[in-house]
Amino acid sequence: MIEIKNVNFRYKGSDEGSLEDLSLTIHDGETVLLCGASGCGKTTVGRLINGLIPHYYKGELTGSATVNGRDIAQTELYDLAGVVGTVFQNPRSQFFAIDTDGEITFGAENIGMPPEDIVSRKNDEAREMHIERLLDRSIFELSGGEKQIIACASVSVLSPDIMVLDEPSSNLDSSAIEKLKTILSDWKSQGKTIIIAEHRLYFLRELADRMLILDNGKIVKELRSDEIRALTFADTERMGIRPLSLADVTYTRENVSKHDEMLTLENYVFTYKDGKHGINIPKLELPTNSIIAIIGHNGAGKSTLARNICGLEKKCKGTLTLGGKTFKAKERLKICYMIMQDVNHQLFTESVRDEVMLSITDKQITDTEKTHRSDEILAQLDLSEYSDKHPMALSGGQKQRTAIASGIASSKPILIFDEPTSGLDLAHMKQVAGEILKLRDMGKTVFIVTHDLEFILSCCDHIVRLEKGQVVENFELNKDTDIRLRQFFTNES
Known part of the structure; x- marks a missing residue:
């Protein structure tokens, strides 16, 4: 007892x-x-x-x-x-x-x-x-x-x-x-x-x-x-x-995603040292200015794809084409910002505010403006009272929101979130969904690796499903297609 x-x-x-x-x-x-x-x-x-x-x-x-x-x-x-x-x-x-x-x-x-x-x-x-x-x-x-x-x-x-x-x-x-x-x-x-x-x-x-x-x-x-x-x-x-x-959990919102062009991934081939696990995606076309959920079983290659999209895996020779320009791995690091699944790996500074300010890289913005912008974002995510605290002193959910705040502060056009609702309660899950919708409205293209059906139905526009490192489904999410998503989450084998 x-x-x-x-x-x-x-x-x-x-x-x-x-x-x-x-x-x-x-x-x-x-x-x-x-x-x-x-x-x-x-x-x-x-x-x-x-x-x-x-x-x-x-x-x-x-x-x-x-x-x-x-x-x-x-x-x-x-x-x-x-x-x-x-x-x-x-x-x-x-x-x-x-x-x-x-x-x-x-x-x-x-x-x-x-x-x-x-x-x-x-x-x-x-x-x-x-x-x-x-x-x-x-x-x-x-x-x-x-x-x-x-x-x-x-x-x-x-x-x-x-x-x-x-x-x-x-x-x-x-x-x-x-x-x-x-x-x-x-x-x-x-x-x-x-x-x-x-x-x-x-x-x-x-x-x-x-x-x-x-x-x-x-x-x-x-x-x-x-x-x-x-x-x-x-x-x-x-x-x-x-x-x-x-x-x-139901899909209730209207799909208001508007995209004028496609983002194209080509030759995304990457294999880990064991020779068995990785991804093999010859070509994948996705809508820009959308929130794209990457789903699949554990080990299907979701996080691996996310890392390759933003150029973190040098051995992947794939390219990303956006706005008529093609980006190789090293170049993608400049246009992508990734919030990792384990956010402890990307919290570096002495305070929550400094963590967010670190992501504001525009040299034309003054320190005062950076502070103001950071405080605005922290307020949106209910983190204002922790702005002067060390990130490592926060709970798991608060660390997650701090990393998300850093991503929001980034000026990069492509944002990648790996399990952004891990450790988040209902209210903060909805809050993060709202902030990600704002990012889309700002013209960002957002990729989200997630297992959270409720979160997907709250904000995502498009679904990519991976299995064994390959794309098996690629479709727009709306009231007519959400049954495909629901079947995956309720009938997985």
């Missing part, structure tokens, strides 16, 4: 994600869903349970937290490792190995398990999770969703009684989410206690025993399983959380 009594916590140097007089009991075998806006304290509750607070994340802590009778504050992290398993929002932050086999077995090796047991458990996990194809692969060549599944396997190998997952679906396609749902169901049937902080909720509707909605570090609403399943689309909208059924 997990018992949290009258806990107050503030991170050192930040009030974000604080907990306010939080009391919570989680019984053995319960599946508890933590919801709420970015920065409401969901992740902090998980860190309290797995011991990262107070042993890793420092701050002011009062009250008590016990797991299976152990006082968290008095128990070393290594003593908790076999009791509480954690899957982070960004799986890269928990990886120790460079290959998938080594990562899955690392925890078992670390506690001195016999080699034959380690191999047996690795093979069992791979079979149960249907990830045999991911064995003997480089971690660096996996998609974000594939990394997340490997993280789940590496935690499951130790068979802890308690599982803590922080936004586990953030980088997963619908097929991978169904696999995750199966994994969670198996853990639940084994009697494990599961705590999940999530924004995407539809796959948890039948699994959650309780839903706790947090706001400013407090539990403001608690629902039982029957109440969760009875929630309507109007209910979730009113509560500010994502819908509990994809059937509730």
Whole structure:
């Protein structure tokens, strides 16, 4: 059993994600869903349970937290490792190995398990999770969703009684989410206690025993399983959380995209070192001044295509033709701006405002004008109060919005967003959709790699679907074609 009594916590140097007089009991075998806006304290509750607070994340802590009778504050992290398993929002932050086999077995090796047991458990996990194809692969060549599944396997190998997952679906396609749902169901049937902080909720509707909605570090609403399943689309909208059924997500806006010309990609051929994964796109024509969603299963080549569009992969000899001019890889770096899937790789400065100002490269704009423009963008994305904070002190969703703000500040004609709604709550997802629509209205061409059906229906004009590195669908999104999109998200195999 997990018992949290009258806990107050503030991170050192930040009030974000604080907990306010939080009391919570989680019984053995319960599946508890933590919801709420970015920065409401969901992740902090998980860190309290797995011991990262107070042993890793420092701050002011009062009250008590016990797991299976152990006082968290008095128990070393290594003593908790076999009791509480954690899957982070960004799986890269928990990886120790460079290959998938080594990562899955690392925890078992670390506690001195016999080699034959380690191999047996690795093979069992791979079979149960249907990830045999991911064995003997480089971690660096996996998609974000594939990394997340490997993280789940590496935690499951130790068979802890308690599982803590922080936004586990953030980088997963619908097929991978169904696999995750199966994994969670198996853990639940084994009697494990599961705590999940999530924004995407539809796959948890039948699994959650309780839903706790947090706001400013407090539990403001608690629902039982029957109440969760009875929630309507109007209910979730009113509560500010994502819908509990994809059937509730509909295309309602008029398509107002106007393009006078096409953007052409030719000879986009790129293969990773394993010789099996990459992209092969002889020619692809797309409308300019549009918002183009790039969809497909995890590992289909979506992020690889995005990197090649903006010229980050030098080995790709493909060209991009825009406005009658053809751009090779090096030249594309000057006309494209990419917001990466893991935004930690592109946050460099000492403050959120400086991060946005860094993207304003027009030499004719004065520093005062840059500051004013940056502050305008930060206000649009609800980031004004964090303008002087260090980007690394923000929550995952706030970091994502900071990177998006930098992209908006860019004067480049082509913007590429890789999973821009990862870690975003309902309100901020809608907000980002609105800002991206403004970019289109400014004449930008926007590419979005995403698994988020709700986000696509909120702002995208065109769909490109990849499978095994090749384009299998390329169509305009409107009220007549959205059924093709919906079928992909609900019937993936």
